[in-house]
Amino acid sequence: MKGLSPLDIKLLRDIWHMRGQAIAVGIIxxxxxxxxxxxxxxxxxxxxxRDAYYERYRFADVFTSVRRAPESAAARLRAIDGVQTIETRIVRLVILRIPDVEEPANAQIVSLPDTGESILNRIVLFSGRYPETRSPDEIIISNAFAEANGLQTGDAIEAVMNGRLRALTIVGIGDSPEFIYALGPGSLMPDDRLFGIFWMRRQALEAAFDLDGAFNSVSLTVAPGTDTALVIDQVDDVLAPYGGTGAIDRSDQLSNAFVESEMNQLKTMARIIPAVFLAVSAVLIHSILNRLIQTERQQIGLFKAFGYSRREITWHYLKFAIAITAGGVLAGFALGFILQNLITQLYAETFRIPDLTWRIDSFALFASALAALGSAIAGSMSAALGAAKLSPAEAMQPAPPVNYHQGWLRYILQMRWLDEPTRLILRHLFRFPARTAANLFGIAAAVALLVSTLFSFDAIDTIMEQMFFRTNAHDAAITFFEGRNDTALSELSRLPGVMSAEGVRDIPASLEAGHRSERVGITGLPADAQLRRILSADGRYVDIPSTGIVLSSQLADMLHVTTGDLVTAHFLDATRPVVDLPVTAVVDEFVGTPAFMDLQTMNALLDQPPTISGAYLKLDPLAQAAFEESVIERPGIAGVSLRAAAIDSFEETLQETIYIMMSIYAVIGGAIAAGVVYNAARISLTERGRELASLRVLGFTHHEVGYILLGELALVALVGIPIGCIGGIALAHLIATAMATELYRIPVVVNPSTLGVAAMIVLFSSTIAALFVVRRVRSLDLIAVLKTRE
Incomplete structure (x- = not known):
């Protein structure tokens, strides 16, 4: 080959000769x-x-809700220093009747200016037009809701608005940056079939909800460089007399927070999981080079005799590692693009962002290539330097034999029940502890990766069990437009199919502990609540105390408080009292950062008669259809959420995302095991070819020789799998902790079945890889092998 040095030609020949092992490392x-x-x-x-979507359609910086504020209050908001643009709106929940859908559906209806488009949180219109001012029943609906229910422009849909059933005409289909991730009342996952976003002209909403000259929602932007926290405080001061519930920054806006949470998960995945693969590849490269150098001692001596320097020989073996890694990097780029396209399509269905098409991230390519090549050099450096240090005279001689001194191993080998092949297996494993440890590490890493990803299925089962069965024993959740007295609960109890009903009240509040402060919702529950329960960390039910407050563990960590500590609660409703409350218990909640109080105590603190903002209902399954029909037109009800529909939505969403992701990781985890086992088997066959051929000449059968070769790997796998299970549980804790957010946290639950599945995947992939090597045992040329010089 012209232009290539002798060392480069040798490099190419070595890679071709060891192509199987090179491919195994390249796959990892x-x-x-x-x-x-x-x-x-x-x-x-x-x-x-997302950023382009936010900028183009003017996503607001601050959001707040208010019970009812006159339009004159908007002028005081505009006068706040730093406020750039402000838009007042009317936002309400309505109940829907959808053709061919049995369950009651909900929509959040948002006002549009009487003419033109919104100033902030503008709509990207996919089809149709904006509603006419003179046509009060025209609406724009969200694209996901339209697709899920087969709705088009020109169709009509019935909505209960302030207790009156109205037929609304769809004139447009669009989306807004405010609702990338749209959650209905009481929902954990988006349900596009049963919840949508509607937009309607403001004049029509003012008339429908008796809000002439008033608003109940505000969004605004702040000037660059402005302290948003100061603006939020002043907005709260202006709106407090009108029932303001507290302004929030863009980062706390529900839709944006979910997108941010998903992005944080991707960052965590990019930091933790690739490190496992690259560590295994470094170990394998080290093993391959060590073996290669041992077999090429005479060649290294000749190179030195001909004048090649230590630097040139070191670089030669480093190039071997870099070459096989570079092939893996290029293949990884291609596979990464395929996976990225697949995941982007999944996100496009979950997050409604227009023009969500995958982009090539140059930093990802550079960082991944640098990490892979760095791990290859780290794994090969000691072996390459060892080769360079060999003197010509030393290199020309065979490597000194292993010192087979007597030790504690002889007591095991002398056991009579061990046959000779098994003794050979044990002797070889213990004579090369470093190599055995490297193979153990590879197998354990494969199991750990599988356990740390497959545990998500167990976590999901735990979340569903707790959220839908243990803590939420109700069949339906009702949300009112405004707080109602306890007679509303009696009215609900008389509806068809209602077996029992319990009131609930949700109040926005700010909790402070020292210099820490968090904006939360405090839920008031009856002392004897049975339809909404709370659980301690050890799974026991916790009774609602008559005094004090119960915090979720996530919220307690954020405030740095525990049971017995005091927190200051600033209630953002009614008389807006400020009280010090003792933390009476810390409980486990996987979604959000809730806090709980006794309902009667809450109403007393707010200086109000018995008041509820919603209710939990237990239904007779045989009369559920009658209940759904009767509840739709009840006045004062803003939303209805059915547990059965929420479970279906939860499972359907997971099947489209989590299950696909876990399948990808299962295949990739199996690739680690296959690569480790194949590499170990090839090295063992290369090293012991003469020994195995000698055994065949002495009368050992193909099966016995194969047993000696594979027995080592099987024993390593049997020891490595339990170690990997322990490491996988530890890695699962690390991933769960890194992915925990204010919106949700992942419980670390690893069932024995998950450990079994991980072990089976590793054993299966290991067996397939080993069989490729075992075939070579049958084709050993006994004469040629025995003539080979050790």
Whole structure:
């Protein structure tokens, strides 16, 4: 080959001769690179698409709700220093009747200016037009809701608005940056079939909800460089007399918070999971080079005799590691692009961001390539330096034999029940502890990766069990437009199919502990509540105390408080009292950062008669249809959420996302095990070819020789799998902690079945890889092998 040095020609020949092992290492490198490219590339796609969407359609910086404020209050909001643009609105929940849908559906209806488009949170219109001012029943509906229910422009849909049933005509289909992730009342996952966003002219909403000259929602933007926290405080001061519930920054806006949470998960994935693959690849490269150098001692001596320097020989073996890693990097780029495209399509269905198309992230390519090549150099450096240190005279001689001194191993080998092949297996494993440890690490890493990803299924089962059955024993949740007295509960109890009813009240509040402060919702529950329960960390039911407050563990961590500490509660409703409350218990809640109080105590603190903002209902399954029909037109009800529909939506969403992701990781985890086992088997066959051929000449059968070769790997796997299970549980804790947010946290639950599935995947992939090597045992040329010089 012209232009190539003798060392380069040798390098190419070595790679071709060891192509099987090079491919095994390349696959592992490719998997690690692919996950990093997929995670960072998808993160870049989400971030760039979201930011462009926010900027183009003017997503607001601050949001707040109010019970009822006159339009004159808007002038005082505009006068706040730093406020750039302000838009007042009317926002209400309505109950829907959808053709061919049995369950009651909900929509959040948002006002549009009487003419033109919104100033902030503008609509991207996919089809149709804006409603006419003179046509009060025309609406625009969200695209996801339209697709889920097969609705088009020109169709009509019935909505209960302030107790009156109205037929609304769809004239447009669109989306807004305010509702990238749209959640209905009481929902954990988006349900596009049963919840949508509607937009209607303001004049029509003012008439429908008796809000002439008033508003109940405000969004605004602040000038660059302005302290948003100071603006929020002043907005709260202006709106407090009108029942303001507290302004929030864009980062706390529900839709944006969910997108941010998903982006944080991608960052966590890019940091943790590829590191496992690259660490395994470094160990394998070290093993391969060590073996290669041992077999090439004479060649190294000749190179030195011909004048090649230590630097040139070191660089030669480093190039071997870099070459096989570079192939894995390129394959990882291609696989990463495929996975990124798949995940981007999944996100496009979950997050309604226009033009969400995958982008190539140059930083992801650079970082993944640098990490892969860095791990390859780290794994090969000691072996390459060892080769360079060999003197010509030393290198020309065979490597000194292993010192087979007597030790504690002889007591095991002398056991009579051990046959000779098994003794050979044990002797070889213990004579090369470093190599055995490297193979153990590879198998354990594969199991750990699988356990740390597959545990998500167990976590999901735990979340569903707690959220839908243990803590929420109700069949339906009712939300009122405004607080109602306890007679509303009696009215609900008389509806068809209602077996029992319990009131609930949700109050926005700010909790302070020292210099820490968090904006939360405090839920008031009856002392004897049975339809909404709370659980301690050990799974026991916790009674609502008559005094004090119960915090979720996530909220307690954020405030740095525990049982017995005091928190200051600033209630943002009614008389807006400020009280010090003792923390009476800390409970486990996987979604949000809730706090709980006794309902009667809450109403007393607010200096109000018995008041509720919603109710939980237990229904007779045989009369549920009658209940759904009668509840739709009840006055004062803003939303109805059915537990059965929420469970279906939860499972359907997970099937489209989590299950696909876990399947990808299962395949990739199996690739680690296959690569480790194949590499170990090939090295063992290369090293012991003469020994195995000698055994065949002495009368050992193919099966016995194969047993000796595979027995080592099987024993390593049997020891490595339990170690990997322990490591996987630890890695699952690390991932769960890194992914925890204010919106939700993942419980670390690893069932024995998950450990079994991870072990089976590793054993299956290991067996397939080993069988490729075992075939070579049958084709050993006994004469040629025995003539080979040791």
């Amino acid at each position: 490198v490719a998997c690690g690179v692919a996950i990093m490219v997929m995670a960072l590339g998808t993160l870049s796609t989400l971030s760039a698409s």
